[in-house]
Amino acid sequence: MATDSQSIPAARIKRRSPVDAALRIRAYQFMVLLAIVALWQVGLWLGWLKPYVYGTPLGVVQSFAGHLADGSLLRHFWVTGFEVVIGFAIGCLFGSAGGLLLWLSPLWAKILHPYMIALNGVPKIALAPLIIVWFGLGMESKIAIASIITFIVAFLQAYKGTQEIDPDLIRLMKSLGASPWQTFRTIVVPGSLPWIVSALRLNVGFALIGAVVGEYISAEEGLGYMVYYAGQLYDLNSVWVGIFSLMIMALLLEAIVARFERSLDMEH
Structure with missing residues (x-):
């Protein structure tokens, strides 16, 4: 009888390429950045953060563009x-x-x-x-x-x-x-x-x-x-x-x- 590891298709146990791993890390890094910006904006909406003290994400983007x-x-x-x-x-x-x-x-x-x-x-x-x-x-x-x-x-x-x-x-x-x-x-x-x-x-x-x-x-x-x-x-x-x-x-x-x-x- 074949073992469980032998019954797994080769395609499923194929290791991810270094390029795929690097892209996955970049995606996680981008998600962390989005999470920080989202928490920043939520804090402003809920009144926990004051715009004149912490700025705003949209204001930063507009200032950057200007x-x-x-x-x-x-x-x-x-x-x-x-x-x-x-x-x-x-x-x-x-x-x-x-x-x-x-x-x-x-x-x-x-x-x-x-x-x-x-x-x-x-x-x-x-x-x-x-x-x-x-x-x-x-x-x-x-x-x-x-x-x-x-x-x-x-x-x-x-x-x-x-x-x-x-x-x-x-x-x-x-x-x-x-x-x-x-x-x-x-x-x-x-x-x-x-x-x-x-x-x-x-x-x-x-x-x-x-x-x-x-x-x-x-x-x-x-x-x-x-x-x-x-x-x-x-x-x-x-x-x-x-x-x-x-x-x-x-x-x-x-x-x-x-x-x-x-x-x-x-x-x-």
Whole structure:
């Protein structure tokens, strides 16, 4: 007699393809978004939420369409995006390189250790007013804030990655007569890549925070300025438009980092 599992048609036990699984996840994500919007609207209808405090879904859509039609949203998005991307690139590049190169000099690593701990403990946003004074009120100061914040994170993560390399591999390279530079290039750098990628993911948010905080303090363009100015006017719908735009920017940057990570995995 055939077992129950043998009697099930092959078509019914066929596993779903990865494409079907991805589409199903996207559908669930969209349903969650619809549920949040529906609860928001129901709360407004029942009087639990006040429109002048929380805004309205329809008002957000209308505000989004208005800002898009007059070009202001795209201009603010581009300004903040430029600040974030340039600051992110500068901070991650120089921070990762500095953290990796510190492995070559244990003496300097010990000298800089307390400074690294101090910088890591200081709230990075506390540096924003100083940077505004140093670099002025233009776009340069926002790029500088994003660069400095991401530099610290990338530097510490890269150096931490070098300290997690298997000591046996280092001793093996020494026994084979490899120079410190050869060990650094063939063992330390590849072994530290997961830590560097982790720093990239963290720095997506930090770069956004740096640019937006700089725009809060002093700016005439950018999503941070848009949110701050709309908040001063109690235009909550425009505030939500700015917040949602920042979320979209974060998702785009995260997708780029994820693609970069996949390319590294394919190479290895």
